[in-house]
Amino acid sequence: MSRLLVVSNRLPVTVGAAQGEAIVTPSMGGLSTGLRGPFERSQGLWIGWPGDLSRLDDAGRATVMKELQALRTLPVELTADELRSYYEDFANGVLWPVFHYLLDRIPLHSGGWEMYRHVNAKFAAAVAAQYRPGDTIWVHDYQLLLLPGMLREQLPDARIGFFLHIPFPASEVFRMLPWREDVLRGMLGADLIGFHTPSYARNFASAVVRLLGHEPVVDELAVAGRKVRFRAFPMGIDTETFTAPSQPQAGEFQPRPGEHLLLGVDRLDYTKGIRRRLSAVERVLTRRPDLRGKLRMLQIAVPSRESVTAYQDYRRRVEEIVGAINGRCSSLTDAPPIHYMYRGFPQEQLISLYRAASVMLVTPTRDGMNLVAKEFAAARTDGDGVLVLSEFAGAAEEMPEALHINPFDVDGMAQAIEQAVDMSEGERRSRMAGLRARVLRFDVHRWAEDFLAALADTEIGAPLEPTP
């Protein structure tokens, strides 16, 4: 039987340790939460890094391995050196900022490239060892850009798809990468390359023309006699999960009567625009004394990439600004305006919070898609709530009924928050109806089916017709 081999750096579960015991928890981030549903419906294996198993004793390790096997996952273990160099220094130290246009974060020296190649080769060996003729291989995200090319060399007849979960930057930015040609050649090992938006696909085509000289014909390229297709497949969410009724929990967070709850839910990442968002909320509080005591911001930040210095710095700066705003805007009679929590939440609790919020603030300075925006809309089965959404999130292209903001314009963002708080119920409902209709229609199962159907349709190794 033909199987789907999903390959990503991180598995959908991460193994950690608490009081010496191994704990296996769902992984955080859009790739894991999004792909989990389609993978459960598929036949096949998910190949990826399981987290740090080095501190487990033999018995703990055996138990974890069994659990991973039962989940149809195959771990690719990484040493401390590999993780530091490939994951921290290169994937998250160089690729992540370049692809998110944060050029001042590019380090002066990055020694991670060789290790990046090495770990991609390690993944290639793990996939090739599992591969049986007829299987479909689906590689995900920026940590594994070289993998499609490496697999193509080892498995020339394999059907290989690649999906990028982050933006593909303008070619003018992409070409700053010293390893730009190798990266493109790696991606071009796939038969089908997917992006979240048409503009990322256009940026990719322009990089390929400029740097490798391959001219695309509509959405196809001829590469060494093979046909490679590339286009947008905007990712959706598992709508069933987010529309299901939530059971009220004891001690659940509830806004006070008459209070407007502003909500932010993010991985703690410097691309999410959390500091700018908090400054905008402070501006609203300053400009609108009538809202003092009636406006509360709940910011939930899930810990992410804590071993990377830039993330440690960003966390410190977010926490400083939370303290500074609460210091400036609190009174003896009202609760502090910013309620900040640095931890992950179970999905059911997240859904209750989406439902309790008056206004959801999604304000990244760049984001491949941003699934939180879609989760919020899906969860609003009551048809109410306002979404304030950055125009630099991929989701903005599909969510025109949101209040679009430019996160670099903090005053404009503050005005949008005021507009959201003051919006009439009629307008809120009509905007939310438009948002929900699209989110519910194009869910993550449809996304995976569309991508895999397009991949199944690709003639492997077929040359392009010569252009007239």
Ligand code: ADP
């Ligand atoms: P990214 O992939 O950059 O993390 P997305 O918005 O696409 O951004 O996806 C984030 C995912 O992580 C969503 O599915 C969201 O529900 C989940 N998530 C974010 N913050 C938390 C949190 N504090 N607790 C639990 N899940 C979270």
Ligand code: G6P
């Ligand atoms: C984003 C990336 C994913 C990544 C996730 C969590 O969603 O696109 O590839 O898995 O963040 O980041 P982490 O570094 O913890 O895997």
